[in-house]
Amino acid sequence: MIRTKAEILVNQEIAPGHFKVVLKLEDFSEPIRAGQFFHIRAGSDYDPLLRRPISVHRTGPTPDIVEILYKVVGKGTRLMSRRSKNTYLDAIGPLGNGFKVPKSQSNFILIAGGMGVAPLVGLCEELAKFRKRSITVIIGAKTKDCVTCKREFKDLGAEVIVVTDDGSEGEKGVSTDMLEPALKQFDLRKDGSSPYTTKDTAQITIGDYCPEVGIYACGPTAMLKAVAKIAKYHRIQTQASLEERMGCGIGACLGCVVKTRTGYKRVCKDGPVFDLEDLIW
Numbered sequence: 001m002i003r004t005k006a007e008i009l010v011n012q013e014i015a016p017g018h019f020k021v022v023l024k025l026e027d028f029s030e031p032i033r034a035g036q037f038f039h040i041r042a043g044s045d046y047d048p049l050l051r052r053p054i055s056v057h058r059t060g061p062t063p064d065i066v067e068i069l070y071k072v073v074g075k076g077t078r079l080m081s082r083r084s085k086n087t088y089l090d091a092i093g094p095l096g097n098g099f100k101v102p103k104s105q106s107n108f109i110l111i112a113g114g115m116g117v118a119p120l121v122g123l124c125e126e127l128a129k130f131r132k133r134s135i136t137v138i139i140g141a142k143t144k145d146c147v148t149c150k151r152e153f154k155d156l157g158a159e160v161i162v163v164t165d166d167g168s169e170g171e172k173g174v175s176t177d178m179l180e181p182a183l184k185q186f187d188l189r190k191d192g193s194s195p196y197t198t199k200d201t202a203q204i205t206i207g208d209y210c211p212e213v214g215i216y217a218c219g220p221t222a223m224l225k226a227v228a229k230i231a232k233y234h235r236i237q238t239q240a241s242l243e244e245r246m247g248c249g250i251g252a253c254l255g256c257v258v259k260t261r262t263g264y265k266r267v268c269k270d271g272p273v274f275d276l277e278d279l280i281w
């Protein structure tokens with residue numbers, strides 16, 4: 001983790017209120033794992049005082065090039081959106097743990113709500129390179145205009161399912177509505193019975209006979225709670241990146257703690273990625 005000057009090479013609005021930024025980090029050669037983030041000073045001075053956490057969206061082609069993707073929601077992100085090319089952001093990172101994909105997994109479901117897509121593209125790139133058997137990505141967005149990264153996921157060979165609140169693209173609903181249907185592809189029982197139609201579903205679940213499936217989630221808390229419920233029912237290992245508000249970003253202020261089965265944990269330092277079954281909501 002280092003503090004670095006990050007030159008803005010590109011700051012482009014790719015959808016209304018959604019910006020993709022390409023940064024060149026000065027003297028930077030640290031490895032970055034999908035799911036890690038940078039803590040960024042949004043303005044050119046100390047207003048706003050607190051940095052804003054933004055996930056690494058993609059890396060490369062050299063270690064000092066990092067892409068981020070953000071949505072304008074308030075003062076900090078609005079200021080960032082107005083920063084022009086060839087100016088510098090003050091960034092600390094890479095921070096946090098990132099996703100850790102177990103060797104046993106080879107089929108993946110990535111599920112995103114809103115800007116949760118940002119870190120999942122980097123994860124999908126890693127999975128596509130090293131592990132892929134199947135990758136299904138569920139993108140949930142408010143409207144068609146807010147659907148981003150579909151092309152990136154498809155280019156990586158993933159099957160993409162889009163869900164919008166108003167049905168203006170893909171299915172109408174929320175991303176978690178599509179999680180159970182997406183899991184059906186792993187229902188491999190030979191007798192044709194399905195955990196979705198039989199009464200003994202509590203006895204045998206997808207996770208029991210298809211342990212190589214992993215779910216990776218990023219999005220608002222309500223979405224993650226719904227994912228946790230489905231994942232628990234099917235006993236499928238699930239990791240989620242949490243979008244907690246942050247102060248210091250480096251584990252010092254305890255402003256970002258969440259309750260887990262092994263005590264309180266700092267999202268910035270111990271996360272932002274957690275096994276969903278460890279979280280106590």
Ligand SMILES: Cc1cc2nc3c(=O)[nH]c(=O)nc-3n(C[C@H](O)[C@H](O)[C@H](O)COP(=O)(O)OP(=O)(O)OC[C@H]3O[C@@H](n4cnc5c(N)ncnc54)[C@H](O)[C@@H]3O)c2cc1C
Nearest residue numbers: 052053054055070071074075076077115118243244245272
């Ligand atoms: C580890 C991590 C990674 C993140 N990665 C991304 C990313 O890749 N792209 C992206 O667009 N956003 C990301 N976020 C969220 C981003 O940090 C906030 O949107 C940003 O800090 C808002 O700053 P602001 O000054 O624009 O808004 P503020 O003026 O601070 O807040 C505006 C509104 O947004 C809400 N808000 C602010 N911060 C958060 C938050 N962390 N979670 C939920 N609601 C919030 C506030 O409650 C308020 O309603 C990430 C958050 C975390 C913790």
Ligand code: FES
Nearest residue numbers: 247249253254268
């Ligand atoms: S933001 Fe300070 S401990 Fe996490």
